[in-house]
Amino acid sequence: DNRSVKDAASPQQVDYQKVYNAIADILEDENYDDGSYGPVLVRLAWHASGTYDKESGNGGSNGATMRFAPEANHGANAGLEHARNRLEIVKKKFPEITYSDLWTLAGVCAIQEMGGPYIPWRAGRKDGNVENCTPDGRLPDGDKGADHVRKIFYRMGFNDQEIVALSGAHALGRCHVDRSGFDGPWQYAPTTFSNEYYRLLEDEKWQERKWKGPPQFENKSDKSLMMLRTDMALMTDKGFRQYTDKYAKDENAFFSDFSKAFSKLIHLGVPTAQLSEPVPLKKIEDQAP
Ligand code: DDH
Numbered sequence: 001d002n003r004s005v006k007d008a009a010s011p012q013q014v015d016y017q018k019v020y021n022a023i024a025d026i027l028e029d030e031n032y033d034d035g036s037y038g039p040v041l042v043r044l045a046w047h048a049s050g051t052y053d054k055e056s057g058n059g060g061s062n063g064a065t066m067r068f069a070p071e072a073n074h075g076a077n078a079g080l081e082h083a084r085n086r087l088e089i090v091k092k093k094f095p096e097i098t099y100s101d102l103w104t105l106a107g108v109c110a111i112q113e114m115g116g117p118y119i120p121w122r123a124g125r126k127d128g129n130v131e132n133c134t135p136d137g138r139l140p141d142g143d144k145g146a147d148h149v150r151k152i153f154y155r156m157g158f159n160d161q162e163i164v165a166l167s168g169a170h171a172l173g174r175c176h177v178d179r180s181g182f183d184g185p186w187q188y189a190p191t192t193f194s195n196e197y198y199r200l201l202e203d204e205k206w207q208e209r210k211w212k213g214p215p216q217f218e219n220k221s222d223k224s225l226m227m228l229r230t231d232m233a234l235m236t237d238k239g240f241r242q243y244t245d246k247y248a249k250d251e252n253a254f255f256s257d258f259s260k261a262f263s264k265l266i267h268l269g270v271p272t273a274q275l276s277e278p279v280p281l282k283k284i285e286d287q288a289p
Contacts, residue, residue, distance in 0.1 A: 021287075023106050026086060032082075037083065039114075044103050050138065054155060061100050061266055061268065068130040078178075087106055100128075140153075153166075164240050173191075175226060183213060185226065187200055188224075195250075
């Protein structure tokens with residue numbers, strides 16, 4: 001009886017703008033963190049995609065393998081259950097969408113709704129199974145330097161300019177002691193997408209924080225902001241610094257480069273033949289009332 005083997009809906013059957021709007025609806029929650037699930041949804045899209053390895057071609061957002069225990073339990077993914085659980089509300093309303101499309105679409109929605117640029121997104125990712133989980137260690141560690149950052153991102157196929165552009169996502173959200181061990185936000189308005197991250201990197205004085213936790217930096221002026229060692233590398237490494245300078249001065253250049261690099265990230269490893277044309281996904285504020 002092949003009626004029990006239900007084919008996944010073809011990408012055309014889903015109204016992605018409706019899914020987008022449903023995600024936009026569940027971003028805010030005054031009882032969660034800084035009042036928004038936006039930042040953790042962006043981190044979910046990034047960690048689902050950033051496992052890509054260009055040599056073997058495995059990893060990446062196709063598969064949504066973070067649903068399974070080995071990958072869900074990787075240290076780098078601590079706390080992402082908050083994002084995955086929140087998105088169950090949307091998955092229940094739109095069971096036809098795959099998790100891998102939903103998680104990447106949620107990242108796009110969160111960035112756009114928090115004031116970021118439009119991000120081109122294509123549908124068509126398929127969900128995999130537990131055998132497709134990637135080995136631990138593919139995502140970056142915050143307590144390391146420029147060499148480590150390059151090794152991790154070159155493996156995905158990114159260059160120095162794209163690395164610096166992608167890192168601007170740290171305008172959003174914060175570190176949580178019970179997730180990564182690190183503590184605090186990178187900027188004063190952590191639910192607003194902007195180039196503040198680069199500006200603060202360059203304009204604040206940063207010193208090592210003296211505490212029992214892992215090595216991180218704090219701003220001298222009021223000690224309420226943080227930078228990881230990997231963030232500091234974007235200022236101290238010559239190859240990275242030219243782009244940090246550029247994005248600190250020119251938010252339009254940052255938005256444009258971030259949009260391209262983030263779009264590349266969330267399609268890594270997805271066979272082109274599987275993907276739809278880019279789906280126009282309007283911000284709520286740009287939709288007719
Ligand atoms: Fe990140 N990130 N990230 N990050 N990230 C953390 C939080 C967030 C690194 C380490 C951490 C990217 C790159 C790097 C976001 C997006 C992106 C936390 C704190 C650590 C640690 C987690 C916690 O405790 O909750 C390192 C290292 C790198 C690196 O490049 C070397 C990139 C490329 C992105 C992206 O989206 C393109 C976001 C958003 C958050 C905030 C999450 C939250 O819950 O808030």
